Amino acid sequence: MTNTIDLMDESTHELMHDLTEAQVEAVTTTTGPLLVLAGPGSGKTTVVTRRIAWLLAQGVPPWQLLALTFTNKAAGEMRNRVEALLPDVAQDRRGLTIMTFHGFCARLLRQYSEEARVAPSFTIYDSTDRRAALKIAVRNAGLDSGNWTPASVGEAISNCKNKLTTAEQHESHAGDFYTRSIGRVYREYQAILTRNDALDFDDLLLKVALLLRDDQAVRTALQERFQYLMIDEYQDTNQAQFMIASALVGPQRNICVVGDPDQSIYGWRGADISNILDFEHQFQSARVVSLGRNFRSTGHIVDASAGLIQRNESHRERTLHTELGAGDQIVVAGAVEEHDEARDIVADFRQRFIEGTPWREMAVLYRINALSRVLEQAFRDAQVPYVVARGTAFYERAEIKDALSYLRLVVNPRDDIALRRVINTPPRGIGKTSLDRLEKHAILHQLGLGDAIDRVDEVPALTARAQAAMKRFGEMVARWRADADGGSLILDLPDFVSRIIRESGLEKAFRNGSSEEDIARLENLDELVTAAAEWTPPREEAEAEAKGESMTILQQIAAWLESIALVSDADMVDPENGSVTLMTLHAAKGLEFDVVAIAGLEQGLLPHARSFEDDVEREEERRLCYVGMTRARRLLRLSYANRRTVRGITERTMPSQFLGELPAETMDRQDIADPWSTGTASTIPLENWQVGATVRHATFGLGMIRRVVPRPRGTTATIEFLEYGHRTLLVAHAKLELVDPDEHPWEGIDIPI
DNA sequence: CTTTCGCGAATTTTT
DNA sequence: TTCGCGAAAG
Numbered sequence: 001m002t003n004t005i006d007l008m009d010e011s012t013h014e015l016m017h018d019l020t021e022a023q024v025e026a027v028t029t030t031t032g033p034l035l036v037l038a039g040p041g042s043g044k045t046t047v048v049t050r051r052i053a054w055l056l057a058q059g060v061p062p063w064q065l066l067a068l069t070f071t072n073k074a075a076g077e078m079r080n081r082v083e084a085l086l087p088d089v090a091q092d093r094r095g096l097t098i099m100t101f102h103g104f105c106a107r108l109l110r111q112y113s114e115e116a117r118v119a120p121s122f123t124i125y126d127s128t129d130r131r132a133a134l135k136i137a138v139r140n141a142g143l144d145s146g147n148w149t150p151a152s153v154g155e156a157i158s159n160c161k162n163k164l165t166t167a168e169q170h171e172s173h174a175g176d177f178y179t180r181s182i183g184r185v186y187r188e189y190q191a192i193l194t195r196n197d198a199l200d201f202d203d204l205l206l207k208v209a210l211l212l213r214d215d216q217a218v219r220t221a222l223q224e225r226f227q228y229l230m231i232d233e234y235q236d237t238n239q240a241q242f243m244i245a246s247a248l249v250g251p252q253r254n255i256c257v258v259g260d261p262d263q264s265i266y267g268w269r270g271a272d273i274s275n276i277l278d279f280e281h282q283f284q285s286a287r288v289v290s291l292g293r294n295f296r297s298t299g300h301i302v303d304a305s306a307g308l309i310q311r312n313e314s315h316r317e318r319t320l321h322t323e324l325g326a327g328d329q330i331v332v333a334g335a336v337e338e339h340d341e342a343r344d345i346v347a348d349f350r351q352r353f354i355e356g357t358p359w360r361e362m363a364v365l366y367r368i369n370a371l372s373r374v375l376e377q378a379f380r381d382a383q384v385p386y387v388v389a390r391g392t393a394f395y396e397r398a399e400i401k402d403a404l405s406y407l408r409l410v411v412n413p414r415d416d417i418a419l420r421r422v423i424n425t426p427p428r429g430i431g432k433t434s435l436d437r438l439e440k441h442a443i444l445h446q447l448g449l450g451d452a453i454d455r456v457d458e459v460p461a462l463t464a465r466a467q468a469a470m471k472r473f474g475e476m477v478a479r480w481r482a483d484a485d486g487g488s489l490i491l492d493l494p495d496f497v498s499r500i501i502r503e504s505g506l507e508k509a510f511r512n513g514s515s516e517e518d519i520a521r522l523e524n525l526d527e528l529v530t531a532a533a534e535w536t537p538p539r540e541e542a543e544a545e546a547k548g549e550s551m552t553i554l555q556q557i558a559a560w561l562e563s564i565a566l567v568s569d570a571d572m573v574d575p576e577n578g579s580v581t582l583m584t585l586h587a588a589k590g591l592e593f594d595v596v597a598i599a600g601l602e603q604g605l606l607p608h609a610r611s612f613e614d615d616v617e618r619e620e621e622r623r624l625c626y627v628g629m630t631r632a633r634r635l636l637r638l639s640y641a642n643r644r645t646v647r648g649i650t651e652r653t654m655p656s657q658f659l660g661e662l663p664a665e666t667m668d669r670q671d672i673a674d675p676w677s678t679g680t681a682s683t684i685p686l687e688n689w690q691v692g693a694t695v696r697h698a699t700f701g702l703g704m705i706r707r708v709v710p711r712p713r714g715t716t717a718t719i720e721f722l723e724y725g726h727r728t729l730l731v732a733h734a735k736l737e738l739v740d741p742d743e744h745p746w747e748g749i750d751i752p753i
Numbered sequence: 754c755t756t757t758c759g760c761g762a763a764t765t766t767t768t
Numbered sequence: 769t770t771c772g773c774g775a776a777a778g
Contacts, residue, residue, distance in 0.1 A: 127768095269767065269768080368764070427755065431754045434754090586765090609765090610764095620766095648769045760774090760775100
């Protein structure tokens with residue numbers, strides 16, 4: 001590597017002088033397949049951005065570069081950092097493509113709509129729309145909506161799409177009833193999407209994968225354009241994304257993927273960890289660079305998280321080191337119940353603030369969104385500024401979805417899901433009966449609902465009243481559409497949005513009432529107008545506009561709606577704001593803070609109860625915990641409550657098994673006396689009393705813990721002893737010894753269940 | 754046709 | 769606890 005540096009001139013040396021040897025190798029290995037294994041805090045973004053700058057400095061035209069990320073935030077940060085590296089050469093970055101996977105696919109599909117056989121002005125369905133479409137699909141497939149929930153059916157369909165399996169293919173090799181049924185719903189669901197000119201998230205990837213697979217001309221064109229491909233967070237790619245990446249890589253095979261198998265946390269969504277594990281097999285002669293130095297966290301944090309992740313069967317041995325010193329130990333704190341836990345976190349943060357850490361450098365992470373409620377309350381009560389990173393929440397509010405549905409209908413007249421949502425919102429005399437009649441007519445004549453409304457005179461079943469109401473509705477939308485598409489009266493996007501809110505009657509509906517709720521809804525609608533005003537078109541469009549091709553309102557709405565459909569929670573973390581950030585562990589991926597608290601480290605929460613049956617899922621929970629811990633630079637606080645109220649029911653909880661897996665010397669334990677156990681604590685820490693743990697008893701010999709139940713007189717454990725059957729013992733008094741699982745005491749022995 | 758009420762089910766994570 | 773759905777009342 002040294003001679004590489006010797007060969008560099010002044011300006012390029014500037015790009016390397018502060019990098020480690022491994023990082024330099026990752027930056028300068030520009031030809032052929034390259035896998036960068038980047039542990040937490042190892043300077044992954046630095047490497048990718050320097051690599052882009054390096055390629056540009058080598059004279060590679062910017063439009064030949066394509067970098068794909070998972071979130072808008074990651075893409076934005078990458079763009080900013082490239083710009084910071086190359087401040088003077090703005091026009092040299094023209095055509096440089098740094099986008100999210102989904103955003104990139106959406107763009108390709110609009111560009112090649114004909115080849116991909118999608119409508120050019122397709123709508124992207126978010127999870128709410130998808131749910132609505134799935135319900136209709138289940139109904140159309142003649143199945144009982146009670147047994148076939150949108151969630152379960154949707155997951156099955158999603159899995160099919162990730163594997164590029166079409167409904168027909170799925171049905172053709174269907175054996176059992178379940179598979180056949182899913183196939184039927186899948187076909188119905190896809191028919192709805194097609195009729196509505198809509199694509200769901202999976203379709204964005206699927207359609208592009210199929211396009212690249214089947215259309216050689218398009219594939220070649222893209223391969224020729226994008227000579228250098230980079231993919232961030234590669235451990236979270238699914239099969240469709242792998243297909244896309246493989247197809248984009250031309251004969252020169254310049255593909256660089258960056259990721260960390262230990263941070264794969266989207267398996268539940270179809271992410272396939274083998275993409276990164278098998279990279280060297282998929283792309284023969286790939287170079288592998290492992291970034292082993294952690295620039296982010298202090299020693300105890302690095303050691304503790306390493307100790308945890310080593311417990312995973314799937315973990316590949318490797319060492320990470322930091323040169324930032326040992327730092328503070330991790331605080332592991334217990335609390336009586338969740339309110340105390342939240343208060344303790346706030347008190348801790350307040351102390352850090354007094355010591356000089358700004359609020360924006362602190363974050364609270366949790367497994368499930370429901371936990372944010374208690375935490376928010378505690379922060380509010382203490383008057384500590386906080387922000388809940390929930391980018392999508394605003395756009396999920398009913399009144400916002402209503403307003404957006406009107407806009408969607410303007411852009412895409414065939415969007416029946418949007419139409420259903422707003423045809424009677426606010427009420428305009430078109431009830432269920434009328435809608436049913438319209439639908440019957442539409443099906444009979446093979447029309448969309450929008451078309452049927454345009455010819456509502458021909459629907460004899462409708463009452464005159466309903467007919468008139470529908471006619472008015474149809475004309476209203478048609479008028480908007482005409483005005484948006486080249487009409488001269490409209491000034492700009494926010495004006496148009498506000499006009500729709502007004503003329504649709506949404507505004508009036510909330511202005512009539514004066515309840516707290518109505519006022520909030522009005523404010524939200526105002527907020528939407530503000531959001532429209534603050535929105536700026538993405539770069540490609542902006543460049544086109546600079547050339548004098550200004551966008552019509554219709555095009556602006558379409559682009560705005562697309563950007564809304566593709567926002568994620570993490571996108572909303574604003575480093576400029578002076579608040580503590582509250583978010584899920586998933587949303588925290590890729591971020592870092594000086595001070596991090598993880599709340600709710602309890603059995604059933606983290607790891608989540610739904611992962612109990614499956615070792616693979618449990619390992620993903622451990623990775624999730626690992627991701628959370630490694631977000632911290634200096635201070636990490638893990639906490640649990642002994643009691644937690646979920647859905648109005650208070651339940652006893654156990655500390656997470658993960659706490660028992662952390663090296664003792666990295667922890668500063670601040671557990672509290674468990675009020676349910678009597679006095680003397682057992683020699684085994686509570687969190688090690690897990691179902692499945694192996695123990696040895698002085699009299700009964702070897703056994704396995706089957707149940708652990710906290711009781712007023714002390715926590716009891718039911719243990720299945722190899723020779724004595726099951727016994728229930730008081731944890732505090734039993735003379736038990738925990739057997740190291742590595743000893744494999746069960747080898748060759750049938751464990752009685 | 755609209756509104757209200759009561760019941761039952763549910764929440765893990767999200768582009 | 770909260771949401772969504774269906775039934776019954778207005």
